[in-house]
Amino acid sequence: MAKWMRPYGDTMNDGKIQLSFTLPLNNNAHGEACAKAYAEALNIHDVAVVHAETLSDGFTFYVVYGTASKQIDAASIKATEVETDVMDKATIETFIETHFNRPLTFIGASTGTDAHTVGIDAIMNMKGYSGHYGLERYKNINAINLGSQVDNEALLEAAVKHQADVILISQTVTQKDVHIQNLTAFIELLEAEHKRDDFIVIIGGARINHSLAKELGYDAGFGPKKFAFDVASFAVQALRDKKKNV
Amino acid sequence: MAKWMRPYGDTMNDGKIQLSFTLPLNNNAHGEACAKAYAEALNIHDVAVVHAETLSDGFTFYVVYGTASKQIDAASIKATEVETDVMDKATIETFIETHFNRPLTFIGASTGTDAHTVGIDAIMNMKGYSGHYGLERYKNINAINLGSQVDNEALLEAAVKHQADVILISQTVTQKDVHIQNLTAFIELLEAEHKRDDFIVIIGGARINHSLAKELGYDAGFGPKKFAFDVASFAVQALRDKKKNV
Amino acid sequence: MKLILDQNTIQACREAAEKIALDIQNIIDDHSTVAVERTILRMLGIDGINAFDIPYVNLVVEHIQTHADITKGVAHYFAKAIENTDFSPQQIAEKIASNAIDLSIYDNEKPAPIHLLTPYLENTERKILAQKATRDQWTTPKTLPDKYVIVATGNIYEDIEQAISAAKKGADIIAVIRTTGQSLLDYVPYGATTEGFGGTYATQENFRLMRKALDDVSKTENRYIKLVNYASGLCMPEIAAMGAIERLDMMLNDSLYGIIFRDINMKRTFVDQYFSRVISAFAHITINTGEDNYLTTSDAYDHAHTVVASQFINEQFAKNAAMKEELMGLGHAYEIDPNIENSFSYEIAQAQLSRQLFPNAPLKYMPPTKHMTGDIFKGTMQNTLFNIASVVTKQNIHLLGMLTEAIHTPFMSDRAQALNNANYMYKAFKDFADEIRIEEGGIIDQRAKSVLNDAKKLLDTIAEEGLFKTLEKGTFAGVSRSQTQGKGLDGVFKKHQTYHNPVIDRMLKALKEAT
Amino acid sequence: MKLILDQNTIQACREAAEKIALDIQNIIDDHSTVAVERTILRMLGIDGINAFDIPYVNLVVEHIQTHADITKGVAHYFAKAIENTDFSPQQIAEKIASNAIDLSIYDNEKPAPIHLLTPYLENTERKILAQKATRDQWTTPKTLPDKYVIVATGNIYEDIEQAISAAKKGADIIAVIRTTGQSLLDYVPYGATTEGFGGTYATQENFRLMRKALDDVSKTENRYIKLVNYASGLCMPEIAAMGAIERLDMMLNDSLYGIIFRDINMKRTFVDQYFSRVISAFAHITINTGEDNYLTTSDAYDHAHTVVASQFINEQFAKNAAMKEELMGLGHAYEIDPNIENSFSYEIAQAQLSRQLFPNAPLKYMPPTKHMTGDIFKGTMQNTLFNIASVVTKQNIHLLGMLTEAIHTPFMSDRAQALNNANYMYKAFKDFADEIRIEEGGIIDQRAKSVLNDAKKLLDTIAEEGLFKTLEKGTFAGVSRSQTQGKGLDGVFKKHQTYHNPVIDRMLKALKEAT
Ligand code: B12
Ligand code: B12
Ligand SMILES: Cc1ncc(COP(=O)(O)O)c(C=O)c1O
Ligand SMILES: Cc1ncc(COP(=O)(O)O)c(C=O)c1O
Secondary structure, three states: OOOEEOOOOOOOOOOEEEEEEEEOOOOOHHHHHHHHHHHHHOOEEEEEEEEEEEEEOOEEEEEEEEEEOOOEEHHHOOOOOOOOOOOOHHHHHHHHHHHOOOOEEEEEEEEOOOOOOHHHHHHHOOOOEOOEOOHHHOOOEEEEEOOOOEOHHHHHHHHHHOOOOEEEEEOOOOHHHHHHHHHHHHHHHHHHOOOHHHOEEEEEOOOOOHHHHHHHOOOEEEOOOOOHHHHHHHHHHHHHHHHHHO | OOOEEOOOOOOOOOOEEEEEEEEOOOOOHHHHHHHHHHHHHOOEEEEEEEEEEEEEOOEEEEEEEEEEOOOEEHHHOOOOOOOOOOOOHHHHHHHHHHHOOOOEEEEEEEEOOOOOOHHHHHHHOOOOEOOEOOHHHOOOEEEEEOOOOEOHHHHHHHHHHOOOOEEEEEOOOOHHHHHHHHHHHHHHHHHHOOOHHHOEEEEEOOOOOHHHHHHHOOOEEEOOOOOHHHHHHHHHHHHHHHHHHO | OOOOOOHHHHHHHHHHHHHHHHHHHHHHHHEEEHHHHHHHHHHOOOOOEOOOOOEHHHHHHHHHHHHOOHHHOHHHHHHHHHHHHOOOHHHHHHHHHOOOOOHHHHOOOOOOOHHHHHHHHHHHHHHHHHHHHHHHHHOOOOOOOEEEEEEOOOOHHHHHHHHHHHHHOOOOEEEEOEOOOHHHOOOOOOOOOOOOOOOEOOOHHHHHHHHHHHHHHHHHHOOOOEEEEEOOHHHHHHHHHHHHHOOOOEEEOOHHHHHHHHOEOHHHHHHHHHHHHHHHHHHOOEEEOOHHHHHHHOOOOOOHHHHHHHHHHHHHHHHHOOOOHHHEEOEEEOOOOOOOOOHHHHHHHHHHHHHHHOOOOOOEEEOOOOOOOOOHHHHHHHHHHHHHHHHHOOOOEEEOOOOOOOOOOOOHHHHHHHHHHHHHHHHHOOOHHHOEEEOOOOHHHHHHHHHHHHHHHHHHHHHHHOHHHHHHHOOOOOOOOOOOOOEOHHHEEEOOOOOOOHHHHHHHHHHHHHO | OOOOOOHHHHHHHHHHHHHHHHHHHHHHHHEEEHHHHHHHHHHOOOOOEOOOOOEHHHHHHHHHHHHOOHHHOHHHHHHHHHHHHOOOHHHHHHHHHOOOOOHHHHOOOOOOOHHHHHHHHHHHHHHHHHHHHHHHHHOOOOOOOEEEEEEOOOOHHHHHHHHHHHHHOOOOEEEEOEOOOHHHOOOOOOOOOOOOOOOEOOOHHHHHHHHHHHHHHHHHHOOOOEEEEEOOHHHHHHHHHHHHHOOOOEEEOOHHHHHHHHOEOHHHHHHHHHHHHHHHHHHOOEEEOOHHHHHHHOOOOOOHHHHHHHHHHHHHHHHHOOOOHHHEEOEEEOOOOOOOOOHHHHHHHHHHHHHHHOOOOOOEEEOOOOOOOOOHHHHHHHHHHHHHHHHHOOOOEEEOOOOOOOOOOOOHHHHHHHHHHHHHHHHHOOOHHHOEEEOOOOHHHHHHHHHHHHHHHHHHHHHHHOHHHHHHHOOOOOOOOOOOOOEOHHHEEEOOOOOOOHHHHHHHHHHHHHO
8 A cells, every 4th residue: 555655844745844955046135035946946935045154155954844745655665674583692592503503703994095984993802892892702603804995806715715605795885886896706706606595695885875775786785783692683683594594 | 068066075976965855753763763754755865764763652753864956957947036126225325316306205014914124124223233234324315114014005094194115015924825815815915906017025034035926016025134225235226126117 | 150139239129029019919919810720620630521511610710700700719609609509619510510409509708718719729739749749859940041943834643743852852942832822712722723823822721731742751861841821811810820730841921021022911910920929839830921012012122121120020020929039930021122232241240130130030032033134044143142141140940942933833843943053052151150250340240230220210110100000101122011901801709708718828838838 | 069078089090091101101202103204294394195096194104104214314314305406395205206315324333413304393383383382362261161063074075064153153162074984094194075974084184175265264253163083093193283284173182992993903093193193292283082982882871980990091192292290181071871860960970080089181072973862852851951061060171062973974054052051051050159069978979989099900911011912901991902903003113223303302302491
């Protein structure tokens, strides 16, 4: 069943929306009229330009409120979500004992020129993040964190060497889509080496989500507010399923 | 010459824009996908849903950044601006002495059910606002402030009685367009009584601008950051022109 | 954190305010109003409207005004009618509405058997006391301010949706803003309403619906959420009674607001206010006074002392209505111009001064409104400073500022952001007040002292010339009002010598017995 | 506002840091690096690139490495070549590049006539001193912190557009963020650039273009706008020299940052840093150290003392480079988790502690970054608290937080909003610091003391085991680095006994004479 909707301010379907943007114009009545016209060009009506601020000669910042009349059918929009159950640390540890007769190896890195390690550390290191322990502290998980600025080639080499079950890749810098390029290159590398099926490969970072990961050919993707238990829950179940299928 | 433009983030024509809105959806991956889809429906691409916050069961607030690719031609957009020169208090006082052999009477009110007086007081009262004296302090201006909640009929009656040259109307409450209704009613009243040409009629308020005033049939409109001298500058010049044309 | 204030000055302020309020009380005691009479009828259990949506209580009072002598009070007529007919007050009212009874037949000087009203009054009082008990049971003392947000969609059902969201985000108090102009209606609309304007009609049914919704969310959130409305305007005491019956927890209630901002006649509203405060005292409803509004019109820096003076006067008005200090939500506001240097220090001085002058009052602290603009980011900063000031000076009733104050009545998201802001500041500054001492002789210290001294001077002048004169001079908010003008004056009358208000008598007695 | 701190503890911290820095200084004195040598060449006036965009200074050093003995230092070869050929250093370099000269012929032990380099060095020094004089003339002392914002478009021309806007909105300092990874380049790119990534290449031409633009806006705004870049990474001293020549006013300059966050070899960068600081001291360029970065990785509450310890060490490093305290922009940051109760009190404790420990240093205070999220409204609040902390603890170099920190490098409007926020807080809290006293025994007092004590303990340990060992243990930011690994190690060499660095000698002499 279709579920048509608009934004909500204080009454269902009132379409209320806030915008802010800069136009390369001076701050005067003409600029304000252009700001209004711009909002209208985005299908917003009843536009109120509530704030106009000079940023520089020929640049003005506008805050705008208005009514967006477009509707979307929420029912028709599909989001790819990680579908495995989320387990807590103890359950995951038991799960590993039950389904595998060996410890699992997770190898991770912040790759390419990316020097941000807090995200991958949050998932892998002993201490974890926001009160959730990292993989290192999980019984029967062997967590190897290669740190930052790791080349795709070096990561794969290490994964092979350590006979990793799971590869974890963190990408924080997303300017000019550098993360997309870098992540695509890693999948291509795996395929060129015929190793795509040897590992569960998971990506993460502030601008990463599961949809993007699937699009790029990864097994899963995790963004903000995801912790070691989310990642491990997915990984151990994916590994079990993989074993079944062999 | 056409002047096509998009919003500006940090590079000319990059189209960067910020939105925020609430959708009647739960806060999860599907909701986020819908927020993205909604922004796309407004012609925004490269959408990043940077914040999603649960407001209530079934309501989530989103902050979104993206690229608006639509262009508008700024040169084709006309804004109606008050075109008379802006003079300071002393110049206005001299102007009145030069062009009129009598003091001018300005009568003002906050009309309809509107109880907001700070705006009209800012223009009319001795003290003025933001360091700009009000009309009461101008030599040769007779300023009569009727206060708030004044009926259209009562205002016109008082204007006739005091032989006002200028009528000033303040409207602050704009919900459900009550100000439009009330302002339209006053113009209709003036015309019904054949008195439209007897006065310069000026409106003002937080959501008023000159374009709107012209649309509604007023001589001028003034919004935020306009003070007594702006209003008086316009009024005295309009009165001079009116005298000329008689 | 503490200011060192001169106790003699404070004492002098209180004494002047006492005299000011006493002068007014003499007038109050001699007068009643149509609203007071309608309130007595409501307390007798009369409810409902006729086919033209006119409340029975209005019809009855109009009937007495036209056909009999209202100066004797409704109690006179109803006591006699009951004695004579054995109808209940509701039945009598309905019969008056259908012209089946004419009360003019009771217009004689024979003393009325007022005691016959007792069972009906007791019935309503029992309801009120039950509500009070429910509230008492549910509420727990708090150290941090109570976060108070408004809903103002105009539609009670949307209001409820918004209120639930706010409660889930941490709001402690929900105020249903009233549709514009309701204060000027000389009757209370009836039933659930969906068509308000800048706010929602205050009706008994709307009170009930919202209280029910808040009770539900209080349960799921495990925290009692308080409900506020306006006992103000021409129906001040009626709404106080309705609120008492429906378990509202707070009421905006300040005749000075009505006089100044709504041009309500002063005599009318002083009389109405007295009764409304007695009812609220009885029902244990906290009042919110409106001093903050002065600063939306006058400059916050220059007129700070008028706020303090008015707080002292309101305190005395409340005392005269047998109200305990713990119910006196005296108002003030963070309305300073952000362009002023050291604006934060001045506001801290003011807020801390109010705190120390009224240590037992649950102070109501209003956010920046006048200097809010369409710059929602700057608005966020203004609200942040206000929230800090609130927690650092330990205010009680903390109205949250909306980043869109200058734009529209709050969206659901605006309110959530306001709550996020307050929650964050409460955490970040939790014990900050105990971390710092105010330097003597500094800006804060000096400012607080000078505001207090100016307030004393003003109170002395008012005590001398009387409050009526002060209001004529436009001392508060720069607005001048005359005692012989303003809305509702025709509903004021001098009490006949046989006049009785059994509600006030009973409630005052109960309140005195309780202490 | 003042903390009462134990002077003996502070003294002990300084002494331990002195010992730590001295140990390193011994190693520094024995070594030079390819970057140091390139810097000497630049000071001799060598500039430009070959057809493959390789700077002549790199070609020369590589030439000596390959064909001669770099451990004797470039000064050795150039002094002899000048003596022999009468070519200018630039001509010699160009001829080396085109294989027209082979410096290996000078590879003998005969003492080099170093004095022949003097006119060339003097020429560059004159330029630097002229720039210093221009700056001195233009700048005026300030009481409020200097507002520092970044530009990071990747394109120097867009950067200029952004910088002008910022200056007009009140920025005092503009930092041109460097493209990611430049610190790992072992050469300095050349010319104006438009293709950076998260920042713009640091090139001498870019420095010049931006300085020119800022000079222009300084004139129209009637306020000297300072320019910042990074003397860091593998070209640390070269960039310091370029900055000195082009009148940069500040330089991020901290080998600990490079070691920890860029995996640069510690020996390499300590040697480079020493030279770069001597140059900056000579040119009167303020350095900015990078302690704030620790807290982007480690928790700000738990690791606060590592920041203080590092500040003490950086102070000694700077002192050893003859740098005055007024140029030591020691770093710290407001990186506390907003979920912590009393977060503001903890940050005030830390900021005030730094203030009092280094009263003459222009402290560099970094904004919240790690705990910034996509919630731009909450971000505004976080920045507000930070701005308050900055003005109340009288910081000097105040990096403004961007509400979009978690999203993108700043838009023009983001920067304007950051400046609005800071400007507002400076006004609202102008004299607040003098308004309050810190309660002894309270959270702030206790916290400051405990951080200081922990810093002392840490410094004692480091003094005992040496800084190399400490870095191996991962004490700072939880990152462990070994002295035998890391980038740039192959560019470090032990000085030959005939080695000369005439630039350092001359500058140190000048600096000593000046005091
Ligand atoms: C800390 C930080 C740094 C530190 C990094 C220290 C370190 N040891 O990591 C330092 C100071 C070194 C730094 C440097 C730079 N930074 Co930086 N930095 C940040 C900052 C402030 C916080 C990032 C962070 O740690 N977040 C906390 C962690 C826990 O969150 P997270 O990474 O999202 O991780 C969570 C999830 O995403 C997930 N996750 C993450 N990885 C993975 C991996 C897997 C496998 C899984 C399953 C899950 C997962 O789990 C985590 C827990 O929930 C951000 C701004 C911000 N507030 O986001 C900028 C930011 C990321 N940096 C930025 C930039 C540009 C840089 C520089 C390039 C600047 C420059 N030109 O010098 C440099 C160079 C870095 C480089 N080449 O990579 C930009 C990126 C812009 C963009 N979108 O591309 C940001 C957004 C700041 C900005 N507004 O400009 N930075
Ligand atoms: C102060 C105030 C009040 C005070 C008014 C006191 C008084 N004596 O005026 C009190 C507390 C009484 C009040 C009450 C209400 N208010 Co009110 N109030 C405000 C507030 C905070 C400030 C308005 C103000 O004084 N601005 C300062 C003046 C100087 O600015 P200004 O009016 O724009 O005037 C300038 C220009 O516009 C121009 N100008 C103005 N008038 C004229 C006229 C002429 C002829 C010219 C030339 C120029 C001119 O010149 C001035 C100087 O530059 C605003 C929020 C805000 N920050 O804007 C809400 C606001 C206007 N109020 C609002 C509402 C809803 C109400 C109520 C209806 C709420 C309720 N349900 O009870 C009531 C009832 C009022 C009624 N019936 O009209 C809403 C309006 C929403 C909307 N867009 O419709 C606002 C926006 C708040 C909100 N977010 O909900 N309010
Ligand atoms: C004390 C008090 N009473 C009443 C009101 C509202 O009255 P009205 O319904 O007339 O707008 C206010 C408005 O803020 C108030 O502060
Ligand atoms: C002291 C210091 N140096 C250098 C940098 C930047 O170095 P890179 O160019 O390697 O990113 C930073 C980053 O903030 C810093 O704080």
